[in-house]
Amino acid sequence: MQSSQEIEKYVSDFHAFENNGAGHDPAWLKSVRLAAIGKFTELGFPTVKQEDWRFTNILPLTRTSFRRASKIASAHVNPDELKKYIVEGSSKSLLVFVNGHYSRDLSNVAALPKEIVAGGLADSLASHDDLVRRHLGKHIPLQSHPFAALNTAFTHDGAFVYIPEGINAASPIQLLFVSAAHGDGHAVAYPRNLVIVEKKASATFIESYVALSDDVYFTNAVSEVFVEKEAAVDFVKIQNESENAFHVGTMQVEQGSRSRFTGFSLALGASIARNDINIAVNGEQCETMLDGLYLTANEQLVDHHTFIDHTEPNCSSREIFKGIITGSARSVFNGKIFVRKKAQKTDSKQTNRNLLLSDKATVDTKPQLEIFADDVKCTHGATVGGLDAASLFYVKSRGISEEAGRALLTVGFAGEVTNYINNEAVRKHVDSLVIERLQEKVVKTTLPEIVHSETRSL
Amino acid sequence: MLEIKNLHANVAGKEILKGINLTVNAGEVHAVMGPNGSGKSTLAQVLAGHPSYEVTEGSVMYDGKDLLEMAPEIRAQEGIFLAFQYPVEIPGVSNSYFLKAGVNEIRKYKGLEPLDAMQFLKILKEKMKLVEMDPSFINRPVNEGFSGGEKKRNEILQMAVLEPKLAILDETDSGLDIDALKIVAHGVTRLKKPDNAVIVVTHYQRLLNYIVPDFVHVLVNGRIVKSGGKELALELEANGYDNVKEEAESVAS
Numbered sequence: 001m002q003s004s005q006e007i008e009k010y011v012s013d014f015h016a017f018e019n020n021g022a023g024h025d026p027a028w029l030k031s032v033r034l035a036a037i038g039k040f041t042e043l044g045f046p047t048v049k050q051e052d053w054r055f056t057n058i059l060p061l062t063r064t065s066f067r068r069a070s071k072i073a074s075a076h077v078n079p080d081e082l083k084k085y086i087v088e089g090s091s092k093s094l095l096v097f098v099n100g101h102y103s104r105d106l107s108n109v110a111a112l113p114k115e116i117v118a119g120g121l122a123d124s125l126a127s128h129d130d131l132v133r134r135h136l137g138k139h140i141p142l143q144s145h146p147f148a149a150l151n152t153a154f155t156h157d158g159a160f161v162y163i164p165e166g167i168n169a170a171s172p173i174q175l176l177f178v179s180a181a182h183g184d185g186h187a188v189a190y191p192r193n194l195v196i197v198e199k200k201a202s203a204t205f206i207e208s209y210v211a212l213s214d215d216v217y218f219t220n221a222v223s224e225v226f227v228e229k230e231a232a233v234d235f236v237k238i239q240n241e242s243e244n245a246f247h248v249g250t251m252q253v254e255q256g257s258r259s260r261f262t263g264f265s266l267a268l269g270a271s272i273a274r275n276d277i278n279i280a281v282n283g284e285q286c287e288t289m290l291d292g293l294y295l296t297a298n299e300q301l302v303d304h305h306t307f308i309d310h311t312e313p314n315c316s317s318r319e320i321f322k323g324i325i326t327g328s329a330r331s332v333f334n335g336k337i338f339v340r341k342k343a344q345k346t347d348s349k350q351t352n353r354n355l356l357l358s359d360k361a362t363v364d365t366k367p368q369l370e371i372f373a374d375d376v377k378c379t380h381g382a383t384v385g386g387l388d389a390a391s392l393f394y395v396k397s398r399g400i401s402e403e404a405g406r407a408l409l410t411v412g413f414a415g416e417v418t419n420y421i422n423n424e425a426v427r428k429h430v431d432s433l434v435i436e437r438l439q440e441k442v443v444k445t446t447l448p449e450i451v452h453s454e455t456r457s458l
Numbered sequence: 459m460l461e462i463k464n465l466h467a468n469v470a471g472k473e474i475l476k477g478i479n480l481t482v483n484a485g486e487v488h489a490v491m492g493p494n495g496s497g498k499s500t501l502a503q504v505l506a507g508h509p510s511y512e513v514t515e516g517s518v519m520y521d522g523k524d525l526l527e528m529a530p531e532i533r534a535q536e537g538i539f540l541a542f543q544y545p546v547e548i549p550g551v552s553n554s555y556f557l558k559a560g561v562n563e564i565r566k567y568k569g570l571e572p573l574d575a576m577q578f579l580k581i582l583k584e585k586m587k588l589v590e591m592d593p594s595f596i597n598r599p600v601n602e603g604f605s606g607g608e609k610k611r612n613e614i615l616q617m618a619v620l621e622p623k624l625a626i627l628d629e630t631d632s633g634l635d636i637d638a639l640k641i642v643a644h645g646v647t648r649l650k651k652p653d654n655a656v657i658v659v660t661h662y663q664r665l666l667n668y669i670v671p672d673f674v675h676v677l678v679n680g681r682i683v684k685s686g687g688k689e690l691a692l693e694l695e696a697n698g699y700d701n702v703k704e705e706a707e708s709v710a711s
Binding site for chain 2: 402
């Protein structure tokens with residue numbers, strides 16, 4: 001049981017927030033927030049005694065004092081500093097947030113079709129109150145997610161993107177979350193993102209978390225993505241926080257019938273990072289792809305908990321998560337798949353492969369399948385180990401040294417999963433971040449660019 | 459160039475090579491044939507330094523040096539090339555980067571300057587014509603999505619680029635149709651020079667119509683039981699391996 005003192009700090013921060021930062025928000029949101037802080041106080045922070053947090057000790061996070069970041073910092077961010085974080089082709093379909101607050105000055109949505117609404121959540125509480133109210137929190141199980149409850153207690157700003165029926169966003173829409181120096185103790189940001197893609201619409205999203213300094217800060221983000229009937233959404237999350245920071249992200253996706261969702265999670269930064277990705281497949285004939293890559297080094301801890309809930313028949317899902325763990329780092333992967341009784345003819349595949357590159361690196365992997373329908377095809381597998389000996393021999397037999405050979409195979413290991421990112425510009429951006437990170441933390445020899453084959457099947 | 463004396467080797471505790479003796483000189487083509495399980499591939503892989511095999515007795519001298527003491531990458535840098543029976547796929551890394559890395563490591567070992575991207579690409583394009591490979595293959599991940607025939611041709615392409623002194627072809631003909639076989643064989647014969655040598659490991663005589671051997675050795679149960687000229691291959695084709703096995707058994711007893 002953590003100290004009630006730690007909880008109290010958040011509660012008093014909440015009261016300060018309600019009295020200062022969020023005065024003009026609608027009454028319905030205020031009561032949602034009040035209920036949420038109550039829920040958070042009741043649940044408290046999770047401990048390793050709870051199954052879902054068994055391998056993930058967050059004491060370093062709970063023991064640090066954080067205060068909600070105010071909006072001031074935006075003014076001090078130089079747009080030139082952000083250039084390298086922007087995906088090619090997204091500079092005019094870009095929403096920028098500084099410490100969780102939308103910055104209109106740093107954002108630019110000129111390339112988006114005029115029918116699309118893209119901006120800050122705080123602003124849309126006024127302009128699109130009904131749309132926000134109908135969707136916000138619809139599927140977040142506050143009961144079991146103390147961090148989601150905490151984010152909900154402080155919900156005020158973040159991204160709001162609404163793509164009406166039949167509209168296709170040609171340029172990838174980037175939501176760029178920047179952490180900038182706060183100056184006043186350690187900051188916590190609570191971005192709350194709401195993405196609604198209506199019937200037959202389509203778009204590619206990039207949600208990136210980056211830092212302009214090495215500070216200790218805390219990002220507690222919740223993203224809700226609604227993929228309506230026959231819509232197609234690609235959603236790539238890039239977590240590249242400061243190595244001293246903490247990141248807890250909850251993503252909640254709902255799919256309507258005949259829709260396609262292709263998700264990708266890249267985890268590079270943060271001292272402790274936890275991602276909960278929940279997908280409610282609530283329609284027939286859906287396609288769900290959820291892939292990810294985590295590169296964990298030094299003493300980092302990266303945890304992915306995914307949940308794909310098949311509630312309807314004739315759907316397919318494929319999940320491939322790969323990890324490269326080195327130093328004394330630790331990674332956790334828990335992949336839960338439910339196939340409800342009604343979800344006949346579900347075809348689901350789940351794979352988690354981990355490459356351990358040092359003696360002290362550890363990984364905990366747990367597939368969790370609960371199948372209640374009787375006519376389904378479900379496979380899952382997890383591996384933990386070193387580089388494949390046969391592949392290493394092949395590489396050496398061409399004269400390549402042991403060190404260079406290991407480096408090449410490690411690049412290949414990562415490239416195999418980034419292959420599943422459909423959009424070429426996004427994929428290239430992710431690949432170069434991966435190579436940069438491998439170069440910094442994992443291998444000493446120079447590395448090639450990742451190349452991909454053309455096929456990208458389910 | 460190569461002197462194998464009384465070579466014994468195990469895999470997973472089981473003895474496969476039971477005393478191989480073989481000498482290969484520069485300019486020669488040697489065929490090693492035999493029934494399944496005779497140890498042909500084992501011999502090829504032991505020469506290349508595959509980690510799964512343990513040499514328990516005997517010696518292999520290559521250009522007067524102890525080959526068995528060398529790590530696989532050193533053997534390659536010394537000019538040994540193994541064309542794999544089952545080439546490995548390496549996703550994420552392009553054929554061109556992979557080969558260039560190998561070429562430059564070998565050049566470094568020999569004290570030569572590395573090739574830059576332009577120089578290497580020029581050589582690669584030239585060699586690709588030799589094995590009729592589509593130029594688009596350069597930028598694809600190593601062997602990924604390649605058919606069996608394409609993988610084998612890629613092995614010969616690598617051989618053409620790396621210019622080994624001793625090339626060992628491990629069942630390069632397995633799984634190939636006649637057209638692919640001709641391309642592969644043509645590539646190998648074009649690379650043949652008075653100062654290099656080739657060991658062709660094969661089950662069928664067919665490949666040897668196109669890569670004509672100077673010597674044919676028959677491997678049965680981990681030992682070379684008969685050696686001869688290229689006619690021996692034709693004999694085996696006509697009569698099968700049983701005759702030779704019987705002959706070997708009667709000589710032994």
